[in-house]
Amino acid sequence: MAFFLEVLVGGLLSGVMYSLVAIGFVLIYKSSGVFNFAQGTMLLLAALTFVSMTERQVDFKIAFIITLVMMVVLGIIVERTVMRPLANQSLLSLFMATVGLNYFLEGLAQGVWDSAVHGLELGISNDPIFLIDEFPALGLDIIISQFDIAAAVIAGTMILGLTLFFQYTRTGLSLRAVSDDHMAAMAVGIPLNRIWAIVWAVTGVICLIAGLLWGDRVSVSFTLTAAVLKGLPVILIGGLTSIPGAIVGGLIIGASEKLGEIYLAELFGGQGIEHWWAYTTALIFLMIRPTGIFGEKQIERV
């Protein structure tokens, strides 16, 4: 039982990290209906830029601010040069544009900096907490990673901030209007381009935070782009248009892939099932709720 709890808690904490990646997808999708294929590469670019500067003795805070500004500017440039010229084109065209953007940024990040593996230490302790030592009254011989707790708190705070921002600010209301209907939003005077620019800029900031946390957790290298693969099943479960959905989806995926790998792998004749088990879980959810748990049902008049 104690081990089951340890796996579950570890999975849930990992899930928060997945939610962080998924939220970037949700924001872009909500505002423009586009699935941003370049999300993982933006995450890599942010983390690689930050770590490369700190390795060159740039102060931590200055490196953070420079990278933050760079990601915001990148978001605005992407809106101006990629999204805006394709406004009112088919969604497939917009999606393909993000595919192109992905490969461009992938080459840019590794070309400007390098393709080596970089260590990143944010100063968060990597030591585990032995619950039996810290809280003997619980009687649970399990360990919880201090880093995972800290990362979950940071991610949770950011998610909460974003939720409040988009729920209670004018920009947030505009975003929700745009996500409901582009044409109707423009008809009532909401500037679509400005909303898109804000959303891409906010996504850049999310990529920076996610990139730093993931970078500390698994080091900064090209494989950070694979973090995106963890975000996809999350949005399949949570729905492409819901921030709370991304959180719940992340927790479900995190827990299910860890429990699946530990307890079900042998049933499938081997190990290493967690990378596809997450997608299997998502598919099962999709069969029950095709729009995800929190996804909006599309009702169209015929």
Add this chain to the structure above:
Amino acid sequence: MKTRVMVLASALVAMLGMSSIVSAEETMYVPIPSYRVGPYAAGGTGYFGGILDYYNLLNARGGIGGVKLIWSECETEYSVERGVECYKRLKDREGGAVFFDPLSVGISTALIETGRADKMPIIAVNHGKTAGQRGDIFPYYFMPGINTYDEHSIMVHYIGGLEGGMENLKGKKIAMLFHGSPYGREAIAFMDSMCEKHGCSHEAIEVPHPGNEQQSQWLKIRKSKPDYVLLRGWGVMNPVAMQTAKRMGFPVSRLIGNIWSNSDEDVIPAGGAANGYQAITTHPAGTDFKVVQDIIADVYGAGKGDLQDKSRLGSVYWNLGVLAGVVHTEALRIAQERFGNRALSSSETRWGFENLVLTAERIEELGATGLVPELNLNCMDHVGGHLAKFQQWDANARQWNIVSDWIEGDVELSQSIIDAGAEKYAADNNIEPRPCSADSNDDDFDL
């Protein structure tokens, strides 16, 4: 006017003459199937960078027997499909390649039969399909250094040493965390046999490619509580293993890395989590070797160095690349001793690899004492080394320290499994093993 025409004509003749000399300059072509981007770029840039730096050093000294090396690169991203495509694209360039070294078990294994058909030596330094050691069945496949079974038996022997003797391995648990690829799986059956022989238990735990998420695997380790974990990783999987071990409370000093988990690029990103980590090695890190100093002075001094980041000079991967460069070019030199100082064909190069002997004296002449191990390949042994040491990472000093003497693999156990695997391969593929004479230097196979 007449004089001017004569001078111009003489100059033209001289230029034509020179150009004919230049074009007549013999070269040997080496395809470089590198990976400089993607998840395994740290290993690829170091290894292939070391090879090219050594080639440039030799070219600056006039080449091999007066024949310079030329090359072109093809990006594989460590993908088998791309690697095979690179092979097909490059093998016939510049009059034909002399050998192909992709630094990938997957790619080199996929090319075993193609290499045989094309008479092209496929090189896999310190790795590869282990049964390929049998040159009578795999004549064009070479794994100079140590093979997977050597590597793992040496690791188990090292653990035995840490426990005070091999007899103390009885009842011990050893887990192997392996990369989810042909390379990673290559050691599973051998580790089972090794533990069966010494009374330990073995659990193999797969980490899916690329290995940047390992929490489940380390939870399994925490549940089974092994005494040691062998890390058979590659690329980002290695620092993540050390970081996750730390997060899960597993002592990193009991995490023992294999030959592809032993580099600076594996431990530096893990920061303090890597302190005390031990790994097997066939060659030390560092720049205190004459050949390395020569490369720094003559190649980097001339602005022809391959590494952008010069702090990586002397790193484990780069030094392995220099080692591989020595192995490649010594095979060519030995083949030239037999066939003459001229550009060689790929089958002639094969002869050079099969008869590759690197003695302590020759290594000293090359300025590589302490960097390159002694090798002795022959028809029945396409590995020729079978020895390794151990090193331990000091995170504070940011350096590896050698912590063991040379340790030999369990050749007896390895050979029996290699023989069984190679003979099964021969039977499955209708391959008639060629006879290997006692003195393989007399072997003229397929020339």
